[in-house]
Amino acid sequence: MTDMTVVNISAIQAVALASVTYYFGVWVRRRVNILERFSIPTPVVGGMLVAFVLSALEGFGICAFKFDTSLQTLLMLAFFTTIGLVASLKVVFEGGKLLVGFLIAVTILCVLQNLIGMGLADWLGLDFHYGLLAGSVSMMGGLGTAAAFGPYFEQTYHIVGGTAAAITAATFGMVIALIIGAPFSQWLIRRYKVQTPKAVGRPEPELKIPEDIDTAVVDDTSPTYTPELLKAGTIVAVCMAFGTILSMFMGQFITLPAYIGSMIVAAIVRNIGDFSGKYTVEGKGLNTIAEMSLVLFVTMAINGLKLHELVHLAVPLMIILAAQTVLMLVFAWGVFFMLFGKTYDAVMLCAGGIGFSMGATANGLANMQAIAEKYGSSPKAWLIVSLVGAFLIDLINALMITWMATW
Numbered sequence: 001m002t003d004m005t006v007v008n009i010s011a012i013q014a015v016a017l018a019s020v021t022y023y024f025g026v027w028v029r030r031r032v033n034i035l036e037r038f039s040i041p042t043p044v045v046g047g048m049l050v051a052f053v054l055s056a057l058e059g060f061g062i063c064a065f066k067f068d069t070s071l072q073t074l075l076m077l078a079f080f081t082t083i084g085l086v087a088s089l090k091v092v093f094e095g096g097k098l099l100v101g102f103l104i105a106v107t108i109l110c111v112l113q114n115l116i117g118m119g120l121a122d123w124l125g126l127d128f129h130y131g132l133l134a135g136s137v138s139m140m141g142g143l144g145t146a147a148a149f150g151p152y153f154e155q156t157y158h159i160v161g162g163t164a165a166a167i168t169a170a171t172f173g174m175v176i177a178l179i180i181g182a183p184f185s186q187w188l189i190r191r192y193k194v195q196t197p198k199a200v201g202r203p204e205p206e207l208k209i210p211e212d213i214d215t216a217v218v219d220d221t222s223p224t225y226t227p228e229l230l231k232a233g234t235i236v237a238v239c240m241a242f243g244t245i246l247s248m249f250m251g252q253f254i255t256l257p258a259y260i261g262s263m264i265v266a267a268i269v270r271n272i273g274d275f276s277g278k279y280t281v282e283g284k285g286l287n288t289i290a291e292m293s294l295v296l297f298v299t300m301a302i303n304g305l306k307l308h309e310l311v312h313l314a315v316p317l318m319i320i321l322a323a324q325t326v327l328m329l330v331f332a333w334g335v336f337f338m339l340f341g342k343t344y345d346a347v348m349l350c351a352g353g354i355g356f357s358m359g360a361t362a363n364g365l366a367n368m369q370a371i372a373e374k375y376g377s378s379p380k381a382w383l384i385v386s387l388v389g390a391f392l393i394d395l396i397n398a399l400m401i402t403w404m405a406t407w
Helices: 011-031 033-037 042-059 070-084 089-123 128-137 142-157 162-191 226-250 259-276 284-303 307-339 344-357 361-375 379-404
Strands: 005-009 063-067
Touching: 005 011, 011 033, 011 042, 011 070, 011 284, 042 063, 042 162, 042 284, 042 307, 070 142, 070 226, 070 259, 070 284, 070 379, 089 128, 089 259, 089 307, 089 344, 089 379, 128 142, 128 162, 128 307, 128 379, 142 162, 142 284, 142 379, 162 284, 162 307, 162 344, 162 361, 226 259, 226 284, 259 379, 307 344, 344 361, 344 379, 361 379
Parallel strands: 005 063
Antiparallel strands: none
16 A cells, blocks of 8 residues: 655645635635624634545545644744733723622633533543543633644644544534524523613613724825834734743743743733833734734644544534533523623623633624624623633633643
């Protein structure tokens, strides 16, 4: 039997393929309504199709593809550094007791997701790390964390198909979160006769655009956007540089994902700026870097999936994910709703919490928007879900996963 042909994809070629794959996903998503309806991310749409083709070629013994992931790692570091740069303690303090309480509750949920995943994986005869990958790695962490920890588990703990399992679980979670989030929240309103803003005639808070903000798409008189992008890029690069040094130092005592050091340094830089008032790090430039790095690194990770390695994991993964869904509903009812006062704000925390605890912050906000259109808005819940889901829980979750992986 002849050896299979191996096609080596360089780092530059991998980025180019990811870019083309992303826009292929955009094209497909616009033409398949169900993908839009369930907010399936574009990198998943395009990447899974490419991964299926490449995995089929390898599975049938035609040829295998080997990706150079050096730039994928760089993009991953950049994305998680931007997460650290928005981790403002001042924002946490302004959120008050409700934000802190919600963050504690979500942290407990992270632990429960992992314990259930690890316990079921062990019961099903799998390495417990698969349970972590189908736990808070993919549920609370979403695609970004799944794409980061999958390769890390494969290299550190020799988990075959870890990346494919994590990304598949994250995609499942995003779909389920959108299916159950709004209906479950609506059931709570009806079952417990929750007073809603529209029911009591409370005026809707208006979103007003300041007069000094120009909403035109193109304006030749506006200042160039380049300085903001360069400033953000410089801050991200410096945080990544010092973060790699911190990671090397911490690596002498504990095995950590490559991005932890950069995320910690970024959070320190952000809060020094906040409390000293000497500089700021937020803005359009930082958002652009975050979005571009996330899209490219997740698409690259999905393109390189070995989907044929998932065959033996299909049934166990379905069992673990079904258990995660039940846990989410019970926790949302017992903690997000009952413990937080059975109010309309608590209902909205349920809708948003289900969204980002099984998928992404965008899913949580989509669930909340669906409820708000019918029953009225909840600015407090909207702020808390945005802050906790967008960045606060990411840092806690990463540290939690790293610790529990050593058990």
